[in-house]
Amino acid sequence: MKSVAVIGASLAGLYTARALRAQGFDGRLVIVGDERHRPYDRPPLSKDFLTGTTGQDQLALADAEEIAELDAEWLLGTRATGLDTGGRTVFLDGGRSLTTDGLVIATGATPRRLPGTPPTGAHTLRTLDDAQALRATLARGPARVVVIGGGFIGAEVASSCAGLGHDVTVVEAAPLPLVPQLGDAMARICSALHADHGVALLTGTGVARLHSGGGENRVTGVELTDGRLLPADVVVIGIGVHPHTAWLEGSGLPLDDGVRCDAGCVTPLPQIVAVGDVARVDGSRAEHWTSATEQAAVAAQNLLAGSSVARHRSLPYFWSDQYGVRIQFAGRRLPTDTPRIVEGSPDDRSFLACYERDGHTTAVLALNRPRPFMRLRRELARATQPATT
Numbered sequence: 001m002k003s004v005a006v007i008g009a010s011l012a013g014l015y016t017a018r019a020l021r022a023q024g025f026d027g028r029l030v031i032v033g034d035e036r037h038r039p040y041d042r043p044p045l046s047k048d049f050l051t052g053t054t055g056q057d058q059l060a061l062a063d064a065e066e067i068a069e070l071d072a073e074w075l076l077g078t079r080a081t082g083l084d085t086g087g088r089t090v091f092l093d094g095g096r097s098l099t100t101d102g103l104v105i106a107t108g109a110t111p112r113r114l115p116g117t118p119p120t121g122a123h124t125l126r127t128l129d130d131a132q133a134l135r136a137t138l139a140r141g142p143a144r145v146v147v148i149g150g151g152f153i154g155a156e157v158a159s160s161c162a163g164l165g166h167d168v169t170v171v172e173a174a175p176l177p178l179v180p181q182l183g184d185a186m187a188r189i190c191s192a193l194h195a196d197h198g199v200a201l202l203t204g205t206g207v208a209r210l211h212s213g214g215g216e217n218r219v220t221g222v223e224l225t226d227g228r229l230l231p232a233d234v235v236v237i238g239i240g241v242h243p244h245t246a247w248l249e250g251s252g253l254p255l256d257d258g259v260r261c262d263a264g265c266v267t268p269l270p271q272i273v274a275v276g277d278v279a280r281v282d283g284s285r286a287e288h289w290t291s292a293t294e295q296a297a298v299a300a301q302n303l304l305a306g307s308s309v310a311r312h313r314s315l316p317y318f319w320s321d322q323y324g325v326r327i328q329f330a331g332r333r334l335p336t337d338t339p340r341i342v343e344g345s346p347d348d349r350s351f352l353a354c355y356e357r358d359g360h361t362t363a364v365l366a367l368n369r370p371r372p373f374m375r376l377r378r379e380l381a382r383a384t385q386p387a388t389t
Contacts, residue, residue, distance in 0.1 A: 001101045001271075001304060002027040005090055006072075007080045008106030009033025011042065011289065012276025014061055015296035016104045017070060023300055029072040030098060032090070034107075036077040037128055038067065043289060045131040046156040047321050051163055052135065059128065080107065083251040085269055102271050102303050105248070105259055109241035109277040109287065114148075119212035121219035122235040125157060134236065138164055143233040145169070146222045148207055150177030150191070152320040154238035158199050159322045161236075168199045169230055171222065173206040181318075181329065186339050186353060186365055189346045190327060196349070197323045202228075210235060241287065243278045258285045264308035265299035271306070273299040281312055288318040315381040325349055326370060330377040331363025332384075339365065343372060352376070 004020060006013045009031050017031055033039075040059040048054035062070070075092070082091035083103075090098045111124040123134045138145075138161065145161045147154045150172030161168045170177075178187040194201040202224070211221035211229070222230045243258040253267055254260040258280035265273045265281055276292040279285065286292075291314070298312045317330040337355040344351030344367075352372050355363040361380060366373035 001025070001306075003030070003100045004028070004102040004104065004303070005030045005032065005098055005100040006104040006106060007032050007090060008104075008108055008276070008278070009035065009037075009039050009074070009076060010106050010108050010276060010292075011039060011061060012108070012279075012292035012296060013104065013106035014039040015293050016106060016273075016275050016300050017072060019297045019300035020304070021070060023297075023304055025300075025304060027101075029070070030075065030100065031072050032075045032078050032080060032092065032098070034077070034079040035127060035129070038062065038074070038076065040128055042126075045128065046125055046153055047160055049131055050125075050135055050138070050157065050160040052139075056128065056132075080247045083248055083253070085252050085272070088271065103273070104299065104303065105267075105272065105274040105278055106276050107244040107247070107278050110244045111237070111241050112239045114207060114210065114237060114239075116209075118237075119210055119217045119219045121212075121233060122210055122237065124237050125153060126241070134234075137234055138166065142166060144231050145234045145236065146171060146230050146232040147236045147238060148222070149238035149240065150174075150201065150203070151238060151240065152178070152181075152318075154236070155190075155194070155322050156320060157236050157238060158194065159197070161234075162197050162199050162323070166234075170194060170199060170201045171205065171207060171224065171230070172201065172203045175204050177201075177203070182365060183333065183335065183337070183339060183355070189349075190322075190367070193323045193325060193349065202230075241277070243280075243285065245278060256280060262308050263311040263313070264302045265295050265312060266302050266308045270308075271303070273303045275299045286316060288316070290314070290317045315377070315384055317377065325367050328366045328370065328373045328377075329363065330373075331355065331361075331380055333363040337362050344369060 039061040079093040111126045145166045145168045147158045147170045150170050158168050158170050206225040208223045208225050245255050259274035260280050263282035275295045277287045294314045298310045301310045320327045333355045337357045339353045350368040352369045353365045354361045364376045
């Protein structure tokens with residue numbers, strides 16, 4: 001293999017490029033990114049960057065020396081528009097194209113949006129440019145902020161806005177946020193963090209439309225499906241994402257809530273792998289930092305080998321920082337698993353819980369208990385690793 005193109009200058013894309021070099025690939029390496037920025041860390045965008053305690057220069061995932069060592073060609077501000085798998089050619093905007101022996105798809109995900117054209121003051125938060133625009137808006141002074149979506153991103157944005165002194169309301173269509181991830185009992189505890197810090201949480205209702213007015217067509221309110229109208233100066237839409245696969249339509253690659261891959265991140269074409277938020281690996285898609293970084297080494301190994309000689313088997317893990325509380329979760333829970341507090345107290349918003357099934361631990365959750373959590377996470381990872389012969 002003489003050339004590899006990485007489509008997506010993302011966390012997953014960068015880590016796969018690094019893994020290719022570390023595993024001995026010395027050919028032409030091209031990294032294509034639709035943003036004008038080199039790879040940066042996204043988790044701080046809804047937290048420290050939004051509040052101004054972290055600057056843009058602190059978000060970089062690689063310094064100048066690391067970029068030089070990678071010896072890659074960077075095509076930033078460049079969007080992939082199509083793929084000819086037979087000719088191994090990626091079509092780029094502006095009528096350009098790129099032909100390559102191997103291909104890494106790392107185009108991530110795109111925020112879901114409300115219908116219609118958003119008025120001024122309505123934001124999504126996915127990219128650095130999104131975060132810069134939202135931060136500038138929030139810096140104008142105290143505002144009535146409505147966050148649509150009570151998932152992790154929505155909760156983190158609400159936390160940051162409350163910390164900046166804004167009047168914040170979170171709207172969640174489900175009866176309770178985070179139930180799919182944590183289950184009813186633990187989700188209820190985590191959702192109580194909003195009330196602890198003066199943030200209103202409205203559940204069981206969706207958004208009918210946004211109201212706007214004035215010469216700038218600026219947002220003035222959020223009309224809910226139950227008829228209520230919430231005054232708003234700023235709206236943040238955090239209703240999830242969908243994998244960025246539109247450019248792959250018609251390519252012949254299997255697309256089903258992401259690019260379908262085997263457990264080694266390999267598509268039906270062994271010279272094409274997918275990693276990160278865009279990849280549906282062995283039937284599931286994970287939108288978490290750890291999954292993206294861990295998939296990279298496996299995908300690189302299999303791409304260079306020309307077949308799936310390695311599998312991605314790590315234990316799912318994610319974290320979220322809200323209102324000064326670090327929430328950490330690891331494992332694979334089912335809705336029927338029973339959570340049990342093993343340390344601390346939910347009343348103090350500091351505890352460790354194990355999810356159990358048939359006398360076995362399937363997952364662990366912690367609020368502000370990082371050390372015991374990491375110990376149980378390691379134990380759980382060892383217990384769930386397949387036996388080797």
